[in-house]
Amino acid sequence: MKRSMMAKIAVGITAAALAIGLAGCSTAGSGASHPLTIGMPNGPQTNNNNPFMPTSAAAILGYTFLMYEPLAQVNPTLPDKAPTPWLASSWKWADDYKSVAITARDGVKWSDGKDFSVKDIAYTFNLVKKTPAFNGNALPLEDITTAGKTVTITFGASQFVNQPKVMNSYIVPEHIWSKISDPTTNVNAKPVGTGPYLLKTWTQQAITFTPNNS
Structure with a gap:
């Protein structure tokens, strides 16, 4: 960006x-x-x-x-300060903090020139969900769905305390990572990012x- x-x-x-x-x-x-x-x-x-x-x-x-880059920039030294929107233009947590609706930012491109979209956010969280080695924050991911420019991520428990971890997650391009047979052994020698x-x-x-x- x-x-x-x-x-x-x-x-x-x-x-x-x-x-x-x-x-x-x-x-x-x-x-x-x-x-x-x-x-x-x-x-x-x-x-x-x-x-x-x-x-x-x-x-x-x-x-x-x-x-x-992450969905939002989180300042760990100022935990009370609201995260700064980044790859997400906005987001809305459910009252019970068991789900969050995230809207992807427009006008962002990956470094290879491809457009960034909500599909990349959904893909990234689905990848983390099915790959325990990538879920270092132990997020109880249950369901990831998209509608228009918004992705809704549902969790198995309240993520009130994990809001910064969710929003500070790095996002990867689906068009690159979906072609990798084993992402856990991928050294990513030629990174494509935002x-x-x-x-x-x-x-x-x-x-x-x-x-x-x-």
């Missing part, structure tokens, strides 16, 4: 304690052409960018958010990203 990502990048880098060399920290939507290079601060990693796996290099080094950067090169010494101008 063509939004300012600088505050988000700063938070992610601090949290991950990364040693980062920045060359031109402009956002995806600003027409920047300079790369972002992340040094390897904590020993050898393998080129694994699976956004669902906590053992991937993307998770360990903290750069998943450069490529993938985030502000594209993975350019990956080595044991450094990872280089270029701005996503999609």
Whole structure:
């Protein structure tokens, strides 16, 4: 998405304690052409960018958010602050917090130029539902349905305390992931996301990203 990502990048880098060399920290939507290079601060990693796996290099080094985005931005340091709409333009929880209706944002494209849609949100949560290894938040997912631009996700119990976890979930493209035979072993060497950067090169010494101008 063509939004300012600088505050988000700063938070992610601090949290991950990364040693980062920045060359031109402009956002995806600003027409920047300079790369972002992340040094390897904590020993050898393998080129694994699976956004669902906590053992991937993307998770360990903290750069998943450069490529993938959530339904809403949640500030963990300000838990009382309402999440900022991101890939979701709006959402409405049921009174018992056992379901949420999420409306997909218009005008978003994946980094390969394909349109983002509500189908991607539904696919992502269905993927998490059927793949226990991807359900790190232990969400009791029961049913995922779509109508127009809205997806309704139903849970087996109240998700009042898990609202931030639901809305902060990374969304992946159905047209890419639905073709993967075993997503749990997919290293996602060429990530397609909606985030502000594209993975350019990956080595044991450094990872280089270029701005996503999609």
